[in-house]
Amino acid sequence: MEIFTADNVTFMLQGLVNTIVIAAASIVLSILVGTVLALVKTYCTGKLRPLAWLVSAYIELFRCTPNLLWILIFRFTLKGSGVAISIAVFTTFTSAVMAEIVRGGLNAIPRGQFEAARSQGFGFFGMMWHIVLPQAFRHIVPALFSQCTTVIKDTSYLRGIDVHEFMRNSAVVMGQAVTLPQILLLYGFVFLTYFVLNFCISLAVRAYQRRLVAA
Amino acid sequence: MNGLFSARRWSVTLADSAALWQGFFFTLQVSLAGLAVALVVGTIFGTFSTTRSRILRGIARVYVEIYQNTPVVVQVFFMYTAGPQVIKAITGAQTITRIAPFVLGVVGVGLYHAAYVAEVIRTGIEAIPRGQMEAAQSQGFSRVQAYRYIILPQTLRIILPPLANQALNLVKNTSVLALIAGGDLMYQADVIVSQTGYLQGYILCCVMYFIICFPLAMLVSWLERRAKEPGGRAGGARGEKDAGGAGAAPGTTKGEVA
Numbered sequence: 001m002e003i004f005t006a007d008n009v010t011f012m013l014q015g016l017v018n019t020i021v022i023a024a025a026s027i028v029l030s031i032l033v034g035t036v037l038a039l040v041k042t043y044c045t046g047k048l049r050p051l052a053w054l055v056s057a058y059i060e061l062f063r064c065t066p067n068l069l070w071i072l073i074f075r076f077t078l079k080g081s082g083v084a085i086s087i088a089v090f091t092t093f094t095s096a097v098m099a100e101i102v103r104g105g106l107n108a109i110p111r112g113q114f115e116a117a118r119s120q121g122f123g124f125f126g127m128m129w130h131i132v133l134p135q136a137f138r139h140i141v142p143a144l145f146s147q148c149t150t151v152i153k154d155t156s157y158l159r160g161i162d163v164h165e166f167m168r169n170s171a172v173v174m175g176q177a178v179t180l181p182q183i184l185l186l187y188g189f190v191f192l193t194y195f196v197l198n199f200c201i202s203l204a205v206r207a208y209q210r211r212l213v214a215a
Numbered sequence: 216m217n218g219l220f221s222a223r224r225w226s227v228t229l230a231d232s233a234a235l236w237q238g239f240f241f242t243l244q245v246s247l248a249g250l251a252v253a254l255v256v257g258t259i260f261g262t263f264s265t266t267r268s269r270i271l272r273g274i275a276r277v278y279v280e281i282y283q284n285t286p287v288v289v290q291v292f293f294m295y296t297a298g299p300q301v302i303k304a305i306t307g308a309q310t311i312t313r314i315a316p317f318v319l320g321v322v323g324v325g326l327y328h329a330a331y332v333a334e335v336i337r338t339g340i341e342a343i344p345r346g347q348m349e350a351a352q353s354q355g356f357s358r359v360q361a362y363r364y365i366i367l368p369q370t371l372r373i374i375l376p377p378l379a380n381q382a383l384n385l386v387k388n389t390s391v392l393a394l395i396a397g398g399d400l401m402y403q404a405d406v407i408v409s410q411t412g413y414l415q416g417y418i419l420c421c422v423m424y425f426i427i428c429f430p431l432a433m434l435v436s437w438l439e440r441r442a443k444e445p446g447g448r449a450g451g452a453r454g455e456k457d458a459g460g461a462g463a464a465p466g467t468t469k470g471e472v473a
Contacts, residue, residue, distance in 0.1 A: 063383070064428035065421050066390035068401055073417050076408065149284065156288035160394050167288060180300045187293050191285050198284035 003182050004189075008173045015169030016193060018083055022165065023152045026090035031144070033091065034098025039128065041099065042106050055099065062096035068157045075161040082163035086155070094151055101143045105136030145205040149198040156194075166193065219414065228415035231407045235416070238403030239423045245320040245399060246386045246427070252325025253385060254378075257332025262362070264333065265340045275333060282330035288391050291323035295395050316397035320389055328385045332378065339374035340366060376438040383431040387424070400424065 037055045044052040062070070067089075074089040109132055117127040137144075156167035170190045177183045263275035282290070298319075299311045343366050351361035393401035404420030 060429065060432060061425075064432055065424045066387040066401060068390040068393060069404075069417060069421060069424065072401075072405060072408075073414070076414060076417065153284075153286035153288075156286040157391070157394075159288065167286070167292075171292070174296065180297070180304055183297050183300065187289070187297060190289055191281075191293075194285045194289060195281065199280065202280075202284065 003173065003177055003186055008176070012166065012169050012173055012189075015164055015166040018164055019152065019155045019166040020197075022083060022086045022090060022155055022158070022163075023148070025087045026094055027148055027151055029087070029091040030094035030098045031102075033095035035102050035133070037095060037099035038102035038106060042103055043124075059096045059099055062093040063100075067093055067154055068160055071157055071161055082158075082161065085161075086158050086163050086165070090151060090155070094147070097147060097150075098144075101140050101147065102136065104143070105140035106132065108139045109135050141208055142205050145201055145208075149201050152197055152201075153194065166190070224411070224413040224415050227411050228407060228413055228419060231411070231416070232419060234403045234407060235400065235419055235423065238398065238400035238420075239426075241317075241398055242386070242389050242400040242424075243427065245317060245324070245389045245392065246382075248317075248321040249324040249328070249385055249389065250382055252321055253328035253332050253381065256326060256329035258336055260329065260333035261336025261340070264337045275337075279330045279333050282327055283334075287323060287327040287388050288394065290327055291319055291391050291395065294319055294323055316392055316395065316399075319395065320392045320397060320399065323391065324385055324388050327388065328381050331381050331384075335374050335377045335381065336370070339370035342373050343369050372442055376435055376442055379431060379435045379438055383428055383435065386427050386431065 037058065040048075041052050041055040041059070044055075070093050071086075071089050074085050074092075078085050078088065080088075113131055113135065114127065117131045122131065155165050158165050159168040159171060162168060167190070170186065174183070174186055177186050260275040260278050263271040264279075266272065294314065298314050302308070302314075303311050347365055347369070348358075348361055351365040352358070356364065389399055390401035392399040393405055396402060400420055400423055404416045407416035408414065
């Protein structure tokens, strides 16, 4: 029996579209949330210290527990479409990682930049927006991109809650594969698709790093 | 969220917690064995990519790229589905033998993280100046001896923090076994929650993962702090990058998360 029929391929590619939508949306959202978390953790001192502690607790909680656990918890507690829940849960735990990445970028900025900004009359938010964050983000582009590949790969965990992403849809098609060559071909296709997607991202990172060195 | 503090729900879940502890120790065993595989295989490929042989470097490159750019879930499912058939085709056996979840977990997670370990080892070795190797060889060390006595000890200081981080991620990724009914902690929690219908099973499971992972996270922070202390090679040279500016907390992570 033929496996790569038009129907099957379309079905798997629909899953791939969902995978990309989920990954892209949660990456963008978690960069936003992560940046806020990083700012709170780094600059909330004095009376606002407890906020920084709260953020630290948030980061440690998601750093020390598997993503699949949170995927299952969100499925169990929230109602809504699979894609919406997926974006919510991926944003939740990826934000914790993004916060640490952004914090690394913030810490790489020399003290003089802050003093210079202050001396020019920038307030805290003006300084962050115009001086500090742009430089911090330039430092962390490679880490951000490698986190993108991590998110894309981890969407395959969503198979556990039957969201119609690439891995799950391919697994459904896999149900039709009987002979070993069919199974191998199908897995080859799945591996290759993930590989091309992620490898393009790592190539982009490398190109960026070369440009950075050349500059 | 109501019922989160219900004593009855907690007591029902706690009554089943024996299965959870069973999963806890299973996850622990898979993690330890997987870590051993990751370290051994990763060190081999990491050393490969620093040798002068083009073939060895190529092999290491291909391994790392394939494993880092495809999901561990797909890798484990591949072994789960196709593995027994491949074994059957190779050995010519009459019946299909299933691969035990323990083996799937150890090999799956181990080989996946080996790719990351290899990259850590490679960067660690490359961070040591070439002069060290030349000096060692001029003193009569063979290449292997130089690696063993000169290069590796210095490398350790650089690579231990990211290695511990890999161990942490490895423990988390063993949860992939839950997707193939592997009997690990995540799977047991899922079974309990679907039997009782209460969230409490997941919360207990969360605590148990935390018991394993939080010490590892602390270890990562400690190793990072230690690697930064003066006396290490990373010490003096880059004063302007001193993280002290802006009142930042010490121990910045580089954001290298698998």
